[in-house]
Amino acid sequence: MNSYNYRDIFWNGFWRQNTGLAQLLGLCPILAVSTSVVNGVSLAIATIVVMAMSNAVVSALRNLIPYEIRIPVFILIIAALVTVLDLAMNAWLHELYMVLGIFVPLITTNCIVLARVEAYAAKNPALPSAVDGAAMGVGLMLVLAVLGGMRELIGTGQLFAGIEMIIPGAHAVQVLPADYPGFLFAILPPGAFIALACLIAGKSWLEARNKAAQTSTGAGCVPAAH
Template sequence: MTPQQFRDISYNGLWKQNTGLAQLLGLCPILAISTSMVNAVSLGLATILVMAMSNLAVSALRNFIPYEIRIPVFVLIIAALVTVVDLALNAFLHDLYLVLGIFIPLIVTNCIVLARVEAYAAKNDPLTSTVDGIMMGLGLVWVLALLGGIRELLGAGTLFSGIEMIIPGLSAWNVFGDDYPGFLIAILPPGAFFALGCLIAAFNAINANLAARARRRPPPSAQAAESPTAEPAATS
């Protein structure tokens, strides 16, 4: 993998083709589990692990999987890896496992995972496919973290609620103090739609601003011609 390939894959996963803001995939877990930052990030990290391993496995086996049955085989591979993650969470982070509940097994049906396996891993080498899975997962994680943080902060006035399930001894940060009454709608389903809609609007506005700035910027050839240090063209 060249450095340019790594930059392109990273930019696509983290921003340009962001699964939560650009492609709008996996909205069910994004909206349902983002009531707190810890819950949202935990599900996102589990999704990263599944995406990286499934991309690696499918890419390594792509030449041995008949085209006609590729989708059932891909789903079978993803289901096996999700089962491993599910059992590991149950064994080592049982309290968090109980909170995330059905959303860990539902990673099997998450269209984010299957879409990247079909669109990228089945056509590229294992290394770049694994990096693509990680970057696409990281793009989902930062959206989940931001969405969960906004909803938790407005709804309960805290951040990192439930962190003690992962790191014993730590506790939630009470940002607004004990007298904060809370904004109930922020942690209810309508709040998830409002918050995500605001994030998508901000994402589109930033992209529109970047596109407008790129259109106003002169092309490299024009910049070179206007440069005072540019050497005159040689004459025959």
């Protein structure tokens, strides 16, 4: 595959088929963990690692896996990788691991991971499959970072709360005035639904505007009849 193909694979996962804004997959972790930027991005990075590695492993073994039992085997591979990641986070990032809680091992059952393994990795070579998995994970990180930032800023007036769990000595950034009373609704589940709906609407608006601009540009390039 040439460089253009890889760019297309990445753009497809990052924006065109974004898991949170276009496919609407994995909404449980997206809505539950996006209370802050740190929580959302941390889970997204863990998901990127699992998706890239599981796609690569499944692609490498795809010709050895009988078609009839492919789904159980795929889940077994994903579960093994998630277990390694779960133990590593528990050992080296214990505070963050305790905050993310059950959502780290639940990456195993995240429909985003299994969907890409089945739809792409099982049919393509290892390197493009790894890029596809990483791109889908990066697209998820985009959603979780923006969604977490929106909810955290509106809800508490801060950004990057909990960053000290990853970078010792770092502190949250107080963006709004210190006497900002906060807006609890943004932190609660209804706030997550509304914020995600705004992001989906924004993506649809941007795509519609770009399509309209391309259409008008194409119409302007039509040569005049003589």
